[in-house]
Amino acid sequence: HDGKLAGFVVAIVTIALGTGGIKSNVAPLIADQYSRKSMVVKTKPKTGERVIIDPALAYHQIYIIYYGCIEIGSLSSLATPFMEKHIGFWAPFVLTFCAFCLALVILVLGRRFYVAQPAEGGVITRAFKVAALMVVSRSLDAPKPSWRATRGKSSVPWDDSFVEDIKKTLNACKVFAFYPIIWVCFTQLSSNLVSQAAQMETHGVPNDFMQSLEQITVLLFLPIIDRIIMPFLRNRGIILRPVTRIAIGFFAIGLGVSYAAIVQKLIYNAPPCYEHPLACSAAKVNGTILPNKVHIAVQTPLYICFGIASIHLNVAGPEYAYTQAPPSLKSFIQSLYLLTVAFGSALAMALVPVSIDPEVLWMFVGVAVTTFVVGASMYFTLRHLDRQEE
Template sequence: MAMEHESNAAQLHQVLDEPSLSNKKEDLSGAPLHPNPLAVESYPTEKVHGGHEDTPTSSEKGVGLVSDDHDHDGFGGERPTDEEKKTLRHVGEPLPKAAFLVAIVELCERFTYYGASGIFQNYVQRPLDGSLGRGALGMGHKGATGLTTFFQFWCYVTPILGAIIADQYLGKYNTILIFCGVYIVGLLILTTTSIPTALAHGSGIGGFIVAIIVIGLGTGGIKSNVAPLIADQYKRRQMAIGTDKKTGERVIIDPAITIQRIYMVFYFCINVGSLSLLPTPYMERDIGFWSAYLLCLCVFLVGTLTLVLGRKVYIVRPPQGSVITDAFKVIWMMIKNRNMDAAKPSHHAAAGKTTVLKWDDHFVEEVKRALVACKVFCFYPIYWVVYGNFSNNFVTQAGQMRGHGIPNDLMQNFDAISIIVFLPILDRFLYPFLRKMRIPFPPINRIVLGFWVGSLAMIYAAVIQSYIYKTGPCFAAPLCDAAKDADGVIQGNNIHIASQTGAYMLIGISEIFASVTGLEYAYTKAPPNMKSFVQSMFLLTNAFGSAISEGLNPVLYDPAIEWMFVGLAVASFIAGALIWILFHHLNETEDQMNALDKDYDEDPTLRRGSVIADRTVGLHAHGKEEA
């Protein structure tokens, strides 16, 4: 790592010491800039395996870049003025092919995750004798919800480990590959301990606990890195003037819109993958749990193979050593001095301090921007409590209703179906229409709307639960002996399982606004070399949501669960309102915050310390005191 820093520093000094830098048009590594910079590397520190380039040279729907002789952004195309940013229509660009390849990998991983975890509730809750339907461990509702909630918690804590390994040591691609191996081991344990012979010999519970720990470690290491990796495949970080080829209209090519679209596609693929819950409940019921887990293992192997075979296509940003440690040092200096600028080298110089810092002013600004995102994320645990109910308590609710041949854990697919249906409508019609009409719909607004639609989903769930209690034969005590059919299997109350569809549709729509925007916000507000870590902070909010859900376990009984749904609806609405009250002003500075990344592409001196000329971010100077 030290050799890599020294090499980068030597290249930096070679560029900075050249007296004719302003005329030579060189990038940070000293390479000449291509006349069409879209065809060359956009980041000085990143590499493209195999030299393949797939970043498009024209924008979406026929919008092409227009070059000018002045005020370029480092990618080709005239940089817009502040007035043009306000008056011209903003558009995105086509997505690079490598982004779709990463999306396919995520699709396979999510197929595995949802296909396996979606049937955990029945696997753990119901007994092996089949008296309540297909089951295995017989731990009851609370036991099953407790274990599945722990699994969700674990899956969203482990991304921190994956992020640290990626950002400081191995890089995103290598980290994903390693944790794919860990994931495969967990799936093998889950599959082999769920076969009938293993269950009969009591291996089920031990194997399940070990499996979810190993799988959680694997999925966490992947999750924190695959989301930033897909956005890394798109290299523009500044706005540029373009022309619509169909109408001749001058437009703004806005990278924020393209990043938004990347995460829309990313989330679309996640939910296509989650349709694994279509076959796995039937395989669980008709063959056995082991068959469903084996299917998930096979699909995951396909995704891993895609990751390996596509390695020459991906744009990979190498790790930057102590960047996370440096960020925490910056935050500590801010807290200790009660000043957000206290960690800036320029602030130290103005105060007459001689301490040598390992970062520049720009890095401090990026950390401040990341902290803004983390403050918004503080409210997400409430949303994840709401969302988590649809993978455990709502499955149990479905089991209290008449299935009419539909497995109770099949209904979860309507969440994914609603996303698959509505996400393209928003991406291709609603959002472009709003931009054309100059109606802003910035991230904070989208997040708030997501929380409020999630609140509606909980209200719907509470209404359904109320109808279950008002319906026979068991009324407020579902699954009583009076509900046994001719085969001795206990059935639910006389309300159709399809009644749940509306709640799943609402939670799916809420995800498009809250979850997709959260992924986008985590990426755009993170420093370039801390994308995985900030993404893990966003994912950690899901773990906190799972912890809150564990705390709600004592009220998971009939009829109290109805009021739990009502309480969560109120909490989600209040959380959304607080986000609006506290953070709606950030909408006005969205472009300015996103514009911080542009400096890495147009000014090579920004990798120098702003006060000490012989420092680069993450490069240690010998013989000097460091912060």
């Protein structure tokens, strides 16, 4: 293919390496700029009202803003389908390149203003050694120097507090273990749901334009949830801790995939091709291929569900990864959280053989049921971690 395939592979690998480096470090770097670590009571100078400054809520606010900025950038998907259609596929890539160049310039020029945690050599190696001792000794306290000293065990090059930090980190990893099915769901946004849109009457709208509704939903509902719903609940003594917010996200995205199955059934019930959209002789009219008679707008509710789920899952996950990790392991734990994306993508690839008509309907049903089951299992097995946050 004149080197095109090789160039494509190099581009994918390079993007993957860059994405891994950015996502695992940017979020912790942003959160590191907030220095308060304990709650304090302050008096507002204008009103005299005494308020509690809670770092946990501050970190939540930081990640809300961070995720909002990501979604603002994602609004480029409003333009890219039309750029692909009317200019060419090269145009969106140039747009992305220019955006990253601008971001790099801002990052370099502002580096002297950032609070940056010093790198600690060997900390990841020590973390794995601690975990190995826990497994071998079948005790979470076995790596502690104090535990080993009372039992005549060999000394170790860390202190008790480091082991406690690793125990908190393991709690975060328990939550992340449930995340791969979430990424299977989100993968549908750029794969099967795009194909589903192509099977309906688009009325001139590019079929990959609809996924932009997810970003629009996030930007609309993010301030509503953060500024209205969450304060309303807090004022009544209801604080949604990370595990609970993640469970809400599981439920919302499960609803979204369930609705996708309903839309697929509507398509299969519509002429001209019923269970084989775009693939029957009746669809060929005057040299064009007609989709089934279902309006593309019926997809809208599923993108709203995905957007609401995204607000909870993509804020609570990185936030929990940061707050549970020791300072020296924050980027590493963030990378473990992102590793679940790889597992989810692998699972999504395994579903490719059944992502064809008419089997894709049952694929949606299976993913939806699995999401509900995994979400419920996560909540009922790990909700005690929320109580530890209180």
